[in-house]
Amino acid sequence: MDYFLELFVSGLTRGSIYALIALGYTMVYGVLGLINFAHGEIYMIGAFTGLIAATLLSWTGLPPLAVLLLAAVAAVAWAAAWGLAVERVAYRPLRGAPRLAPLISAIGMSILLQNFVLIAQTSDFVSFPALVPEIPWLAPYAAVIGATEVVIMLITAAAMLGLTLFVRGTRTGRAMRAVAQDRTMALLCGVDVDRIIGVTFAVGSALAALGGVLIGSHVGQINFAIGFLAGIKAFTAAVLGGIGSIPGAVLGGFILGWTESFAAGYISSAYEDAFAFFLLIAILIVRPSGILGQSDAGRA
């Protein structure tokens, strides 16, 4: 039972990170119909920004929790700015172009961002400080769960809740749903489509950056290439759960995380990726638009 619990927590942690990144993929797809392949690199940039901010802040002698919060805020703000910039440079000029053009632009942007960080920072693996302070009453359970895992899960839950409230309850959220449903009609109804698309990118990037800071703290090291595999897995999670659906992205993330964790724990970790993608294929055969996705026929 212990072992099962350990794998469950491990899958939940991994799934939370996938969910945070997948939310960005799914929101951009819902609003623009575009897979933002550069999103994984935003996650990586968030991790690096968090590291730089945390290092600078740790010299000011603030308590660790304050350092974590401020570093996260810095990472989120900077990544949101990057997201906006990427949208402006790589996707807006191609707004009316055939679907393939922005896709290729996205891939190019991904390569550009990776190499930019490689040159601007370093090709080495960099040590990331454990920003989350130890929780004393959690110590006996250290084998199963640690403070960082708890924080990751809480933050993902909060992000999910916050995003759902934002999309359901605010005017901007309603405008986002309108643009996702029918962009031209939303434009005719007076929605500033450019601004809404910008907000979508900013929010998605902010969540990915949060994931980056958390995973850096959890694993202890980051590198310019971490965005690649994480991006692919998160994209898989988004598609699994139904691309375009926000609860779908989160569900997809958790399902992917648990599948990988249990496959690694009970079968073989050499095949954990194979199991994850096998699951994706199986689900897409049965439900082509993903678990919670609406088929294109249902979109206005």
Add this chain to the structure above:
Amino acid sequence: MGSPLLRCLAAALAAGCLSAVCTSASAAGDVIRLGVAGPQSGDLASYGIPAARAAELAVREINAQGGVLGRQVKLLVEDDVCKPEIAANTAGKLVSDKADVVLGHICSGAAKAALGIYRDAGVIAMSPSATNPELTQSGQYPNFYRTIAPDDAQARVEVDFALDTLKAKKIAILHDKQDYGRGLAEFARRFVESSGGRGQVVLFEGITPGAVDYSAVIQKLRQSGADAVIYGGYHPEASKLVSGMRKKKIELPFISDDGVKDDTFIKVAGAFAEGVYASGPRDTSTNPLAIKAVAAHRAAFGGDPGAFYLNAWAATQALLNAIAKAGTTDSTAVARALHSEFVETPLGKIRFDARGDAEGVGFAMYRVQKGVYVEVR
């Protein structure tokens, strides 16, 4: 006017071109080209940069003493990022740039991709670090040599250490599914299973490099009841595994290979690196040539050299010495010289056996103590 003038001009042009070709051909004969192929950038650059520096400094010394066969040695440094696809391109480039001999490649996977190209072009390649045993033992690459013992010797040292010194009975073996790591892990498994009951393999798993987190396999480690872990692979994954294990309060001895016996591992894993074991080339710090080579690095680059520096220095010396002894850059003659002539290097007096492995080079066990790798006697 038209025709005769044109014909004259054409003849003059042709003569000019021919003489230019002749001068460049003789200019080519005045230099010996040593190709250096390895990662100069990317996440494994810390394995390739010291080798390139060793070649640079060794060649500088040799050129200052008059070069080889009266000719200066020129370096052709190429970056293969330790990736097999890129290594094949690098090899093609070095061959077309007329490299006489090559120091490289650094990573076993990259070397495997490149050696066929060098073999077909008749170019000898010597690696200071590629330890996959197949490279010399399969017989497919008679043009390949190395100044480091192959992985089966390394796996032997690790397994003997785990079973005899640490007295571990249940060994968990992990690897990163790539040529170097998996090769080592397979040898380690074979040695443990044929140890006459002194130990058994309770877990044999591959992990994906670059994955988001490894907690599942770490939990599996605990579940398997192992009392020691042997990991085959490079330092990024090793440090993720070790820090994950220690955070989950798994205090098993972690034994790894020369890919992890690197200061970058200690830098990245920080406090979690304490107590980690790694096998690496034998300590040569009392060898006078080694002391000189390290001093040269400090003078030129400030700071101590990184992994495989002395091996690369030894390889450079061995290659150039063989050319000198053979009296030509023809690969058959150079090969004969490599097999028969001894050469004094920072690793000791070495020469190469029929398969291309260096005689007189071995592995030892190291442990991280107070943030530094110390040899375990």
